[in-house]
Each structure stands twice: as C-alpha cells, then as structure tokens.
Amino acid sequence: MKPRQWWLTGLAGALLGCAGETTAPTPSHAVATVVVTPSLDVINPGVSVQLVATLTDATGDTLRDRTITWTGRNHGVATVSPTGLVSGVAVGWDTITATSEGKSGSAVIAVARPRIDISGTWDFIDQWHTDGRTCNDTGTFVFVQDGITFTGTKDQVGLCSGLDQSYPTTLSYGVFFGDPILGDTAISFHVAPFDCVYVATLAGTPPDHLINGRVQCREGGTWAAARGGAVRSVAITPAAATVVAGGGVVRLRAVLRDSAGNRRVGPAVTWTSTAPDVATVASSYSVTADVTSSAPGTATIIATAEGLSGSASITVETIALASIEAGAYTTCGLTPGGAGYCWGDNTYAELGSGTWAQSA
Known part of the structure; x- marks a missing residue:
C-alpha cells in the first residue's frame, strides 16, 4: 500500500469510528421542593393577590417549565386560578396549595373585612359630670384617618363647654379596636385640653353610628354620634x-x-x-x-x-323700674307692671336667662 493510500484509509476509519459513538443525554432533574410566596397574605373580598411557586431540585437549582397545579381548600372564602391568582370571596381563612410532580407547597390567605374609614364629620351628643353637676352638650367631630390611626377636631356647644358657646378643641391618639379578620368594632381617642378619653362602639353597615360611648373626663359620662350630612x-x-x-x-x-x-x-x-x-x-x-x-x-x-x-x-x-334689689354680684329690678330684670354675675346661671352669659 502506498503511503498516501494508508493515510486516507486511516482517516476514513477514524471518521467512521467517531460517527458510530453515542453520548448519553443529561438526566431530567426531579422536583424536590415547592415554595409558595407570599406564604401569608391578607386581602379583602373582591381583591386579588398573585402567588408564585418556586420549584427546586435536590441540589437547590431552580426548575422551570414544569406543570404546576393550584388548589384551594375553601372556595367560599377564596378562589385560585390555574396561574395562582387568588381572589377574596368572603371573610375567613383559606390554604392555597401548588403541586408539581408530587411535591407541594402552600400559602395561607386571610380574607378580612375592609378597614373602616371614619374620615369626615360626625355629629354627637354627650352627657357628663364635672364639678358636681351633670351637663349636656352637642357638637361635631371631624375625624382625619391615616391608616390604623386618626386625629381630628371637636367643636361643641352647651353648658358643659362653658358659657353656652361653641368650644373647638383638638383630638389625638385615635385608634381602632377589633379582630384583624372580622374587622374593627370600636374606637378610642383623647380630646384636649383636659385629655378626656372617649370610647365607643361602631354600628351600622357600613358604620354610620357610634354607640355605647363612654367619656372619662374628671368624673366621666356618656356619648353617642352619627355621621353628619349637609345642613338642611x-x-x-x-x-x-x-x-x-x-x-x-x-x-x-x-x-x-x-x-x-x-x-x-x-x-x-x-x-x-x-x-x-x-x-x-x-x-x-x-x-x-x-x-x-x-x-x-x-x-x-x-x-x-x-x-x-x-x-x-x-x-x-x-323700661322704668319701680324697685331695685342689689346683691353682692347680681342686681335685679321690677317694673311697675311686675316684670323682672336682672344683671351682673351669671356664673351659676342665677340671672335666669337660660345661659351662663354675663350681663351688664
């Protein structure tokens, strides 16, 4: 055999030998864990949240393009779509599970009542005891809510406020009480300047009344309120x-x-x-x-x-007065026809005018 032929024969044999070899395919990685995020979330009825299932193999590598099945336990509380979108239906708890190749992970979804917004005007009446007497006031709260707290103003008029006149003040430390799922059931706040503490129960759907109110201010009292409307x-x-x-x-x-x-x-x-x-x-x-x-x-x-x-x-x-009787702080007189007039100090409403206003 000529040298050139030997070389070609060897090259052909080598090429044929390589063509006959086979390489084993990379084995498929099985799902080892399923983690659902967020693992816990709170939504309201009618609101949705997207869950994400992360699949990993035994080495911790993330797996993609695998089939995931989403299921829920309580369809009356929440529903879940084939892509993991959870929608709130009614107040309660539900567990949402993602399954792939026999492995599962889950998330807990709480469907809660929407947070109550008490912002706006509320008309109130109260009766409380101070300085040994009972008095009645009426007025308006204006609440300004910021998440789970609120502030605002209080404007009242009546004998409790003094001199039967409007008495505007500020309120602070407003907080809600209740169940995180079933919703808020009561409120509490402080009113300046004597740091009076007001507590009341929310009533109505949606809440439009404050009932069973208690106020602790010196000797304390009671109060109630309703959402205010335009002047009619x-x-x-x-x-x-x-x-x-x-x-x-x-x-x-x-x-x-x-x-x-x-x-x-x-x-x-x-x-x-x-x-x-x-x-x-x-x-x-x-x-x-x-x-x-x-x-x-x-x-x-x-x-x-x-x-x-x-x-x-x-x-x-x-007028002409037929007689005058002077006291230490108050003076009264009678007309010839018997009509009475009084003036002076009125700290204890002794002038009989129905107010505590002083009179010259």
Whole structure:
C-alpha cells in the first residue's frame, strides 16, 4: 500500500469510528421542593393577590417549565386560578396549595373585612359630670384617618363647654379596636385640653353610628354620634327676645341640623342684623352670637349656614323700674307692671336667662 493510500484509509476509519459513538443525554432533574410566596397574605373580598411557586431540585437549582397545579381548600372564602391568582370571596381563612410532580407547597390567605374609614364629620351628643353637676352638650367631630390611626377636631356647644358657646378643641391618639379578620368594632381617642378619653362602639353597615360611648373626663359620662350630612335647616334660639335699650345684651344660638335631624356645630355661620341702629350682632364663635341693643325698636337677626338661613326677632325697649334689689354680684329690678330684670354675675346661671352669659 502506498503511503498516501494508508493515510486516507486511516482517516476514513477514524471518521467512521467517531460517527458510530453515542453520548448519553443529561438526566431530567426531579422536583424536590415547592415554595409558595407570599406564604401569608391578607386581602379583602373582591381583591386579588398573585402567588408564585418556586420549584427546586435536590441540589437547590431552580426548575422551570414544569406543570404546576393550584388548589384551594375553601372556595367560599377564596378562589385560585390555574396561574395562582387568588381572589377574596368572603371573610375567613383559606390554604392555597401548588403541586408539581408530587411535591407541594402552600400559602395561607386571610380574607378580612375592609378597614373602616371614619374620615369626615360626625355629629354627637354627650352627657357628663364635672364639678358636681351633670351637663349636656352637642357638637361635631371631624375625624382625619391615616391608616390604623386618626386625629381630628371637636367643636361643641352647651353648658358643659362653658358659657353656652361653641368650644373647638383638638383630638389625638385615635385608634381602632377589633379582630384583624372580622374587622374593627370600636374606637378610642383623647380630646384636649383636659385629655378626656372617649370610647365607643361602631354600628351600622357600613358604620354610620357610634354607640355605647363612654367619656372619662374628671368624673366621666356618656356619648353617642352619627355621621353628619349637609345642613338642611337653620333655626335660632330663642326665636324672640326683648332687651333693654342702651346696651342690653342677649345671646342667640344657631341650631343647624342635617336631613336626619342630627345637630351640626362645625359649619361656619354668618350673623347679620336688619336694623343695626336698633341692635347689633357679633359672634365670637360660629354658632352663638351676642345681640347688643342701641335704641328702641325692632330688629331681625339672621343666621346663615351653607346657604340656608334662620331668624330671630329682637325688641328693644326703654323700661322704668319701680324697685331695685342689689346683691353682692347680681342686681335685679321690677317694673311697675311686675316684670323682672336682672344683671351682673351669671356664673351659676342665677340671672335666669337660660345661659351662663354675663350681663351688664
């Protein structure tokens, strides 16, 4: 055999030998673990969350392109799609499981009531005890909620607030109480300046009342509230009054109510007099105003809030007193016809005007 032929024969044999060899395929890695994330989540009815199943083999390598089956235990609480999307149905707990090649992992889903939002205006009434007496107030809370806490303001009017006038204050440390799944059932907050503590139960669906309220402020008391609405009526009390000319004063109060009849205190009130030469009106606080007499005659006092108005008739007259009886802080006199007039200190409502307002 010639050298060239030998070389070609050897090369062909080598090539044929290589072509006949076979390489064993890489063995398939079996699923060893299934981990579902998030492993615990809280959603509301009607809200969805996407679960993700991560598959790994015995060496810890992540596996892809494997078939995953998603199942849930309680379809009345939550449903799960073939891709792991969980949707809340009703309040409760459910376990969602992902299975691949006989291995499983799971996540716990809690379907909770939506967090209550109490932001807005609430009209309240309260009765509490201080300085040895019982008094009643009415007013408005304005709550400002931030997640699981809230702050706000309180504006009240009545004998508890002093001098039968509006008394705005701030509130703080507002928190909710209840079950994390079944939802909030009560609230608590503090009111300045005496750090009074208010606690009440939420009622209604959705909550629109605060009931069984307790207030701890010195000797404590009770309270209740309802969600406030727009002003639907304005009245002035007293609706008519007679004052003495030359500086006599009478205090008026605007009574604002919403369509449900709940008392409103917070809305701004504008006061006017139809006859300033007879009587002028001035308001230090929104819902109360003092009318001061000038000359004999009549004047109509008008209170306006949110586009609605109410009125009171004021008669200013000159009187003659047949007798006067002076006390240490209060003086009273009688007209010839027997009408009584008192002025001076009114700390304990001794003037009989129905308020604690002082009178010159």
